[in-house]
Amino acid sequence: MSTNGADLIVDTLIKNGVKYVFQLPGGKLGPLLMALKKREEEIEVVTVRHEQNAGFMAQGIGRITGKPGVVMTTSGPGALNLVTALATATSDGDPVLAIAGQVPQAKLLTPYPQNPNISGVMNDATITKYAKEIEHTDALADEVANAYVASVNGNPGAVFMDIPGNILLAETTKTGLEFSSVVDQLANTISDDATIATAADKIKAAKRPVMIIGARADDEAAAKEIQAFVKKTGIPVVETFQATGLLTREFNQNYVGRVGLFNNLPGDELVYNSDLVITLGLNLVEYWASVWNADNKTIIDIDTVVDHLDETYIPDTLVLGNIAKNLKNITAAMAEQDLTDEWKAVIRTLQEKLMTKKQVPAETAIDALHPLEIVDSLQKTIDAHPDTTVVMDGGSHEVWMGSYLNVYQPKHFLMSDGEQTLGVGLPWAISAALLRPDEKILSSGGDGSFMFSSQELATVAHYQLNIVQVIWVDKEYNMVEFQQELDYDGQEEGVDIDYIGYKEMAESYGIKATRVRSKEALDAALMEAYASTEPMVIEMIEDNRENIHLRDKTELKKY
Incomplete structure (x- = not known):
């Protein structure tokens, strides 16, 4: 031939x-x-x-x-x-x-x-x-x-x-x-013993150390070594949105949530209060250094590449090469580290603050879902089905999910920190479903972002993929709307979008679909979706009045 x-x-x-x-x-x-x-x-x-x-x-x-x-x-x-x-x-x-x-x-x-x-x-x-x-x-x-x-x-x-x-x-x-x-051999090098020893000594000397986990550390090998390091040192961890899932529930006492975007989460406050930051595989597009290093903290960067350098990001020690192997060597060089009572108290305070921010309000709208109600329902579903891969499109829903939804496996929480592109959600869910046919893929999109790639419901139907697509419906490009209102004295323009019957749209592709307005209905729909391997679309009517608070400017407090 x-x-x-x-x-x-x-x-x-x-x-x-x-x-x-x-x-x-x-x-x-x-x-x-x-x-x-x-x-x-x-x-x-x-x-x-x-x-x-x-x-x-x-x-x-x-x-x-x-x-x-x-x-x-x-x-x-x-x-x-x-x-x-x-x-x-x-x-x-x-x-x-x-x-x-x-x-x-x-x-x-x-x-x-x-x-x-x-x-x-x-x-x-x-x-x-x-x-x-x-x-x-x-x-x-x-x-x-x-x-x-x-x-x-x-x-x-x-x-x-x-x-x-x-x-x-x-x-x-x-x-x-x-x-x-x-x-297979790329990024397989490790740093020399002297560099490892220097990094370990600086970590030991720190009074308020913290680790920021970034996207380049989001794999199973790095997750294993992160867990070993945290178990030995007790050092608290925060994650960027894109690097979620590196710690298991066993490490909840060391975990202070996510950082980035609006710099107003408890994790951001933890970094603000630290004296030494260990950046692990951090792509600076996820969490730009000018946000968290205005006071010239000591930085130990463990990474495969040297990221963008500027006046706020010059690592004091660069541990270059295979992230998992270098972190393993640093852990071996460390004694068990007893954090100060003062730093432990700060960690506990910020963990409690994170839990408070995640709580569903006692009173919510009657005919629409509060964003935290949606997050709570999705969290309980994921906790019951921990192999779920969560995929997010862009928009305000992504900030709620990125800030407060937990998964406990690497590569099971997919979102875009870089371009924050609308339309990635359903296509990424299709990829995940092809690679993980025995796992449920939970794809989340707003009514604006979902329409960028909604035609791929045809692909989902053709392959009968194990995807549940949830759509947050508020009839606006709300991520832009609430920022316009904050930036232009309450005015907004060009952000309203017409309602489409997403349930009927999905059904036209031959996909099972439902529309929900209450937490009880959402819980029932998720239970139905997870009882089957067939695709399903859940249209959720959202009360978006709380979204404007996603960008609340928090005065970062010194503890």
Whole structure:
């Protein structure tokens, strides 16, 4: 059987463990689709309803597995529709490999249909880490290898390959390249003994130490070492929204919640009161240093890369390399650390404050759900079904969930801290459901954000995915609305949206759906959803009057 460039790409993907390709078909993608069809027993093609969503689905694979998700598109608008998804992946630190079919090389510089300079558009460091137009068929396997490695090396992100049609169709004697052993060794180095000892000594000397866990530490190996470190030292922990789930319930006495975004949570106050901050895999886009380090705290940074340096972020000690292994060595160098009674008292005070902020008010609206009622119902459901993967779209609902909902496993709480992109929720839920078919995937979206990718309910229905989609309905782009009201003397404009019957919409796709206005009805709907592996949509009528308080400016108090 003759082998062409498209066959060479697919062979390389398969040899390196790629199981899914997300795509929306187009003429220039034809050679790759035919190559995929030849190998359909080894790699699955997932056809979607919009290329941007295909890019988000690839990002979901990258987020959960740590290895690039793969998306393929046609040229022109097909590839251009990937820009938002790839920029989101790069900002959030998720590996994605995007491949676009392109017009033949002879037509690249002519006024030919669907022929913008895609690689030029993509070749921006805020969108991708690597973007190339490939010029020779025999180089395709090499280029896939280099793009793939670039996507996971350092801070992970998106990469892009633009491949003219004649390059895809030309025959070649090359075979696919297997390079997974190189990928497995990336970030496998550890810091030297002297650096480990310095870090341990500074931690021992601290009176008010705290650890901030970031997205680059969100994996099972790091979770194990974080738990061992906390068990030995008792040092309190806060998480960014994107790094939720690294501690189990056993460590509730050491946990003070989340930090970031509006800098008004008890976790933010804990960092404000600390004298030493251990940043663990912290991507500064999650929690920018100017917010928490105005007083020049001692910083020990344990990470795979050096993040952005400025006047508020110059680590005193940099422990560079494999996060889990370096933290394990620091733990071994530590004696059991007895925190001062003063610091323990601060920790207890802020934990109590966190619990108070999470409590459902005694009086709520009769015909709509208070946000904390929704969080409480979802929390109880997750506690009863701890393997649930929680996926969030952007919006005010995300702040409630990000601030107060707990999960206890890494990679089981997915949200965007970087671009905070609307529309990621349902596509990421689809990725999670493909990877975790035996787990319930709980996808949360507002009525605004959900509509960015609602057409993918068709994909959910086609694959009968084990997803329950909850939709917070308040008929406004409320995350923008309440900030307009705060910033413009109570005025708002351009934020109202018409109500859509989301229940009826879901039913039109053949998906079971219900509409709820009370906590009792929500609890019953969640119980029904979890009793089945079929998809379900729950439309929740929300009382959004409390959302304006999400941005309350808390005067951070010194304890």
